[in-house]
Amino acid sequence: MSDLWEFFREPFGFAFMQRALFATLMVSVVSACIGTFVVLKGLAFIGDALAHASFAGVATAFVLGGNIYLGALIAALITALAIAFVGSRARVSFDTAIGILFVGAFALGILIVSRQANYTVDLFSFVFGNVLGVGRDDLLLIAVMGLVVLVTVALFYRQLLFTAYDPTMAAASGVPVGLVQYSLLAMLGISTVVALKAVGIVLVVAMLVTPAATASLLVRRVHYIMALGAVVGAVSSVVGLYVSYYGDVASGAAIVLTATVFFLLAFLFSPRRGLLAAMRAPIPGGHA
Amino acid sequence: MRETAAPNPSFHVEVEAEETPVKVRGVWAGYESHVALEDVSFSLERGSLVGLVGPNGSGKSTLLKVMLGLHRPWRGSVRLFGEAPAAARRRVGYAPQSELVDWSFPVTVADVVAMGRIGPVAGRTRVWPPASLGPWRRSGREDRIIVARCLERVRLDSLAKRPIGELSGGEQRRMLIARALAREPDILLLDEPMAGLDAASQHDVIHLFEELRDEGKTLLVATHDLSCVAACFNLALLLHQRVVAYGPPSQAFTQDNLNATYEAHLMFLPFEGAVHAHNHGHE
Numbered sequence: 057m058s059d060l061w062e063f064f065r066e067p068f069g070f071a072f073m074q075r076a077l078f079a080t081l082m083v084s085v086v087s088a089c090i091g092t093f094v095v096l097k098g099l100a101f102i103g104d105a106l107a108h109a110s111f112a113g114v115a116t117a118f119v120l121g122g123n124i125y126l127g128a129l130i131a132a133l134i135t136a137l138a139i140a141f142v143g144s145r146a147r148v149s150f151d152t153a154i155g156i157l158f159v160g161a162f163a164l165g166i167l168i169v170s171r172q173a174n175y176t177v178d179l180f181s182f183v184f185g186n187v188l189g190v191g192r193d194d195l196l197l198i199a200v201m202g203l204v205v206l207v208t209v210a211l212f213y214r215q216l217l218f219t220a221y222d223p224t225m226a227a228a229s230g231v232p233v234g235l236v237q238y239s240l241l242a243m244l245g246i247s248t249v250v251a252l253k254a255v256g257i258v259l260v261v262a263m264l265v266t267p268a269a270t271a272s273l274l275v276r277r278v279h280y281i282m283a284l285g286a287v288v289g290a291v292s293s294v295v296g297l298y299v300s301y302y303g304d305v306a307s308g309a310a311i312v313l314t315a316t317v318f319f320l321l322a323f324l325f326s327p328r329r330g331l332l333a334a335m336r337a338p339i340p341g342g343h344a
Numbered sequence: 345m346r347e348t349a350a351p352n353p354s355f356h357v358e359v360e361a362e363e364t365p366v367k368v369r370g371v372w373a374g375y376e377s378h379v380a381l382e383d384v385s386f387s388l389e390r391g392s393l394v395g396l397v398g399p400n401g402s403g404k405s406t407l408l409k410v411m412l413g414l415h416r417p418w419r420g421s422v423r424l425f426g427e428a429p430a431a432a433r434r435r436v437g438y439a440p441q442s443e444l445v446d447w448s449f450p451v452t453v454a455d456v457v458a459m460g461r462i463g464p465v466a467g468r469t470r471v472w473p474p475a476s477l478g479p480w481r482r483s484g485r486e487d488r489i490i491v492a493r494c495l496e497r498v499r500l501d502s503l504a505k506r507p508i509g510e511l512s513g514g515e516q517r518r519m520l521i522a523r524a525l526a527r528e529p530d531i532l533l534l535d536e537p538m539a540g541l542d543a544a545s546q547h548d549v550i551h552l553f554e555e556l557r558d559e560g561k562t563l564l565v566a567t568h569d570l571s572c573v574a575a576c577f578n579l580a581l582l583l584h585q586r587v588v589a590y591g592p593p594s595q596a597f598t599q600d601n602l603n604a605t606y607e608a609h610l611m612f613l614p615f616e617g618a619v620h621a622h623n624h625g626h627e
Contacts, residue, residue: 225459230464
């Protein structure tokens with residue numbers, strides 16, 4: 057019995073593991089809140105785009121010796137606004153605008169980095185994630201950015217929900233729909249940066265989408281999806297960190313794969329929306 | 345200097361009367377590719393139930409959007425109680441076509457009706473910062489009472505906690521009407537609230553419209569149901585880009601007017617005072 061306790065306790069005896077745990081828990085909560093809107097409004101592609109585009113900021117800050125998070129944040133916010141602007145003005149589809157802008161920004165990042173003789177591990181920890189290398193300064197920045205997002209969502213929850221559900225009616229009711237939509241994109245940008253160091257650019261979108269999507273199969277009100285999504289993300293983080301510690305595998309990938317397993321379980325076994333439930337009742341959710 | 349002592353009746357009436365709820369003057373509107381409204385003018389009085397009638401693409405929805413301040417007209421003006429549409433929003437309730445609503449969204453019936461209380465509403469003019477901040481502030485007590493009353497009015501109180509994805513077509517439309525009512529508006533703009541209702545729910549909805557009219561509200565209802573307009577509405581506004589006719593249904597629904605509105609694709613069967621239109625294609 058004490059062996060079992062030791063098994064669970066040992067990893068978190070290390071300071072770097074404690075920091076990793078705190079960082080991933082913060083990422084889980086923030087990602088679930090914004091990720092719920094991402095899932096409901098089909099913004100996954102934008103989330104992925106902002107994460108990739110932030111690489112231009114990471115590279116620039118790295119070369120100039122500035123704060124890498126700040127660089128990533130600026131790049132993500134500029135890209136978010138540019139996507140919204142180009143998508144609404146230009147004669148190309150929203151999808152196309154996203155595709156052009158984020159690949160362009162990512163390429164700019166690669167261009168800047170390629171001028172540097174020494175590619176360091178530090179830089180590439182942002183691409184592939186290195187939550188075990190999260191420092192005290194990183195933690196503080198993650199906490200501050202995360203709180204900004206959480207407080208904003210809490211304050212304007214009803215306006216965000218109304219705009220997401222029915223933008224035309226929201227506008228007719230006098231809600232500043234444009235401002236709300238831009239704010240949501242900006243918060244999405246901040247959330248991707250919060251998740252950057254934990255799971256890396258390539259996997260950020262998984263933290264945004266997978267826990268919220270899992271929750272959306274199980275509960276049916278928006279704030280329940282946010283709460284359960286945060287729990288799914290947090291449990292995935294803890295399990296992922298153990299797997300990473302004992303299996304000596306990349307932590308970000310372990311966390312994301314754990315969340316993916318949870319999603320598959322919900323997809324198959326959800327009492328109302330699951331594949332098995334659908335197979336048993338030929339008319340899913342049929343209404344008399 | 346008392347020579348104006350003799351009362352001037354027309355002057356007197358103007359002072360007494362409240363601003364006309366709806367005044368639309370010479371409105372032209374449209375999109376990049378086509379004109380949707382040509383020189384549309386009409387007024388709606390307090391306590392009227394008006395059917396907005398025309399085929400698909402006749403500009404009904406565009407007209408409602410112009411009146412809501414969501415679509416800027418090229419020319420002409422809309423005044424609601426003497427104000428521009430954007431300024432009059434607290435007095436206007438709107439229900440969109442239910443086909444345009446996302447019915448898979450994870451919210452309950454009560455959640456959606458409560459959305460009607462967001463933004464400026466009658467008796468609460470502050471727009472920003474919003475009157476009810478945050479989920480812990482919830483909606484105020486007064487808001488909750490109004491939401492409950494509106495649900496009762498459309499007889500959805502027993503389904504308040506139901507996810508909207510589980511509603512039948514008639515329940516969906518009644519929920520959208522309840523959300524419009526939650527603003528406690530003086531003007532109601534309803535886009536096809538009766539489409540696809542069975543006879544019993546249609547009767548209920550029309551009864552509700554008549555009640556609201558008798559309370560002094562102004563209702564403009566876009567609909568395809570000519571017989572219902574003929575039987576129950578005060579006025580009919582026939583729209584086909586232009587206003588083809590505007591008046592009591594018995595006078596507006598002439599064969600010529602209906603042919604002009606529907607471009608003569610229909611044949612008409614007068615039946616016990618009501619007019620039934622049938623598409624030739626279905627004969």
